[in-house]
Amino acid sequence: MRLFEFEAKKLIKDEGIPVPEGRMAEDVSGVKKIFSELGGAPVVIKSQILAGARGKSGGITFAGTAEQAEEEAGRLLGSKIREFPVKNVLIEEKVKIAEEFYLGVTIDRMRYKIVLIACAEGGVEIEEVAKSSPEKIKKLAFDANEDFYPHHGLVIARRLGLSGDKMKEFGKIASKLFKAFKKYDAKLLEINPLVYTDDGRWVAVDTRMSIDEDALFRQKTLVELGVEGRHEEGELTPRELEAREAGIPYLDLDGNIGMFPGGAGMGIASIDLITDLGGSPANFMDSGGGPTPERLARMLKLLVDNPKVDVIFGARFGGVSRCDVFAEGVIMYLKDEKPEKPMIMRMTGNMWKEGLEMFEKAKAESPGLFEKIKIYGIETPIEDVAKEAVEAADEISAGKGVVR
């Protein structure tokens, strides 16, 4: 989960890392006051959105006078940068840059290490530098239980060719950044650029931080910042928001086949399966382990209510979950909502026979509900069931005059 720049800066400032003097603004009314509070010198105005390349997309601007600052802030606020609405801006003193460095901490998943990364050529082209001149990237790797000692900071600073106070101060910042990374259960914490000013100070001009949402239970400070429930990146569609509120991992796609799978792995693979057969999935969805009947009914409702969806394709494998619970959820939904859309499903795994019996019983009681519902068991290959769903969807599209 990515933090906003102003949030990340607050956290590293609290650790003692110098950041530019700055204030937040949600509207233009206070901008002139902020300008004078910052000393009346030139400022930088930065849109606070959860996306990179803000500078290249026009999300960062400069102002030399209070009037200009007000005008520039007004232009950014309420506009969209890379499709993200700008709700607030960070106004900061403009730092006099002499040199730009890169300093970051992240996790090397392959080697199970926490890695400190530094480079004397920071700025927006850092990834290019890493590709073209990998020798310029200096790294120190740590086991999860290893401490960061002051000498580690000096070692990396020396490898960058720094000396004297400049080296010592860089080392301290590295040490503090590493400490903040661990303290906040971060997955990424980087300062880019870490600027050395022409009056001989280090300043963290931009900061990016991603934290582990699975560790929020022990991160009171982060919860107080209001990061809980924030999406990884970007904006959600109304249906994605609705699913999110119901606690269902869900993504909208463009097609007409509503995907009603089991776990996330099969959720992803069934998109391949349907696409390879010439069909077009309307969504990705993950039931999570052991969904309740209510949750399953909620998932189905989400699909059926989507006007783009013509057919539902279900693939349930009772692993953590049970097929009798699956049947209960589907039957509950059919009885409550009496949907018109065809559903083609396959069900195997834990208690699949019991599940099929429940469907047969419900069908005998109210056959009308099951006119467009087909449930297959373990004897029918998943590819055959998927094919039937794709054909049914094609038929409905053809009836609507849609060519797919």
Next chain:
Amino acid sequence: MSILIDEKSRVVVQGITGGAGVFHTKKMLEYGTKVVAGTSPGKGGHEIEGVSVYDTIEECVKEQGADVSVMFIPPRFVLDGAIEAIEAGIRLLVVIPEMIPVHDMLKIRLAAVKKGCTVIGGNTAGLISPGKCNVGIMPEITFKQGRIGIVSRSGSLNYYVADTLTKSGLGETTCVGLGGDPILGSTFSDILPMFENDPQTEGVVIVGEIGGVYEEEAAGAIKKMKKPVVFFVAGRNAPKGKRMGHAGAIVEGDMGTADSKIRAMKEAGAGIAYKFSEIPGLFGSKVGTGR
């Protein structure tokens, strides 16, 4: 033979008194798995499904000879529980819970490597050596003792691949679910040499998923193998950059895409399956003839 678990494995259930602990203890016992103990701090002395409950793993190891542990505890308690199991001398730890903090997984991996313990998960359905032992939450229905090893990130895909192998008559030696979390206790390259050294295993299916780096990393281990390897990856048609439920399945950088994984696997000499039904054919005459 099989890898990691067999009819001699002695299993302890961490969190045996919780709802999932009780349900899956019963299922594992029905399968024939030797569940010899359970833990639930403060409830030592009780019994669940005829299995003795202890307060600590140390007691389960001393009194019942437990050597495998499977966890049904909330993610925030996994770090403590895992270190406890590793220090008590458990040789295989199966972490069923999902959403374990990544910094905790780093610590668990470190402790495990130091003590020679294999950690599977988090967010795994567990592992099964069909006909011998089932540790975790996989339904036994699709598995049949046979010749092929499966190592998969996704539980649900593991079932579908096993279903295919069972119907083709090849069957499975051991099926390992690595788990769906972003940092895993074991990777493909930890498991593949075990299959290479297992006399009964004649070939291996690797079931990958978009996101992460573990499939690409496995290429080196595959090159060292004599046995045939088939690769299946989920997410060839996933929209790039969209998050797909499993915390790990995030398309990231050059590595992590289905294309990158297929390329690495092809280069390492693995056969590529685009559908479940293609898997048995890709082993061709390389398996099932020399017995």
